[in-house]
Amino acid sequence: MRRVLLEVHRVARDFYRDQLLDAPEGWAAEHLRGRGLGAVLDDSAWGIGYAPDAWTGLTDHLRGLGFGDDELIAAGVAAPTMNGYLVDRFRDRVMFTAENADMEAVGFVGRARGGRVRYLNSPATELYSKSETVVGLSAQCGKLLQGAIPVVVEGVPDALAVDQVGRQWAGISTCGTAITRQHAAMIRQVSPANQIVVAFDADPGGRLGAVRGLDVLMEAFGSVRVAELPPRHDPASLFRQSRSGLNERLASARLLAEFAIDVELAKWGPVLDHVSGQVNALRAVAPLVRQLPSGRVAQQIAGLAKRLDLEPAVVSREVLTPVVRRGTKSRSSRRPQYFEPSAAADPEPDRTP
Structure with missing residues (x-):
């Protein structure tokens, strides 16, 4: 079953990617451009896509390729309604791919527009657990292997922003969950650098989240630092305001223990x-x-x-x-x-x- 579920996620990721590229003027692409992240539209490494505004867009696609309904449900990409119909879990959302330690697609994070719940993650499955997955590991692997400093952030747009600041930084998102020992180990396995930077939101929750990650990060890295952002900013909003400003905050990161x-x-x-x-x-x-x-x-x-x-x-x-x-x-x-x-x-x- 694991092999089948991995294949479901691979096909779903490619489906979402094609949907985004087929609608270059759609709201999803415009949303990314509006946040100064338009460059990622042409970057296949991030695997960013779009879940169409349809009840069964992905479900029909996967059924057409021979996948069964039980497999779609087990993968977390579709769910049954009260009337027994199978519908897509993600609809009308910008899609980001969550990966495991082997950099395999095992889940998704969808960003909505309008008044709906802004971010929706895959449900817990045989493959997907928020404490054991990140977004951006494969996209940033090349930079990390060349010595870029990993920067752990909360949201996926934050990781995209860090990536675009320069080759010296590699953004990895924990998708809003606390930094775990598994997260630290995943990043360390592809990072020869003995330093890591935490750049969480400049609010009480972000500060507490950074502090709580200290122990597990110090088990994996010799130097653990925190980038202190201006009030009411996250890396993505600071990047939109000033690319150089975000770079300066990362470069001047202080020891997280202090x-x-x-x-x-x-x-x-x-x-x-x-x-x-x-x-x-x-x-x-x-x-x-x-x-x-x-x-x-x-x-x-x-x-x-x-x-x-x-x-x-x-x-x-x-x-x-x-x-x-x-x-x-x-x-x-x-x-x-x-x-x-x-x-x-x-x-x-x-x-x-």
């Missing part, structure tokens, strides 16, 4: 006037400091001492003692232990962490 420290400390703002809040904030970020390159740890310790109004020796002891005791940065010592800031802090707590 970014995570800032995000974590921001949670403690209301209680940093009290020593208990300062100490607990230190304990929350200490595991993140230990993930920094050795040459930056001392600088971060000094910075934390100033920001938290604690003695440098106190900060140093909290950060370095677990490393000295274990003799290595074990995975358990690297993972942050998050403390929830309390609404009220003890006004005169013990200063010893």
Whole structure:
């Protein structure tokens, strides 16, 4: 069955691609041009297509090639209605192809127009799981093998934008889901570069998503950085405004561990006037400091001492003692232990962490 499902996806991808190329003035092509991404219309590597505005366009095509209804349902490209008719899952959408670690087409992401649900993914199938697939791996494989820095983004248009910034960057989309260990491994297997950049949306959800990806990315890459975008921007919107602006943000990406420290400390703002809040904030970020390159740890310790109004020796002891005791940065010592800031802090707590 797996072989058949892979063939269904290959045929569906080609069908969607032909539909897009047959309507160069249609809304799908105009949508891409309007976002400054018209160049991808001629780039077959991305496999971008269009699902026609018809109930059974793809279904009829696949049936005509001999595929059975059960196979279409199992592949997630069609679904039965309440009346028992089989209809296309994706209709009137710009189509992007999701791939597995072998760069095989195993699912789709469809972008709608108008007031409908903007993005629709394939359902979970024998082949497709959001945690194990990305968009852009095969399209960016050549650049990655030549040393381009992988840039992990949320949306597919973001990956397309990164791709067009220059040969030094390769955009890979997780399709809005959290970065997983499988995602990191997929990218690493085709990337000789030991560095990766995360460029998520400049909103609270994007910042949190970037921080949550730190551990799994550090297992695969020696240097993990985050591109800080202007407020209310994602890579695609910044690219549309300024190609050079996006390139500058990627080039100036900072270490994700340092970014995570800032995000974590921001949670403690209301209680940093009290020593208990300062100490607990230190304990929350200490595991993140230990993930920094050795040459930056001392600088971060000094910075934390100033920001938290604690003695440098106190900060140093909290950060370095677990490393000295274990003799290595074990995975358990690297993972942050998050403390929830309390609404009220003890006004005169013990200063010893």
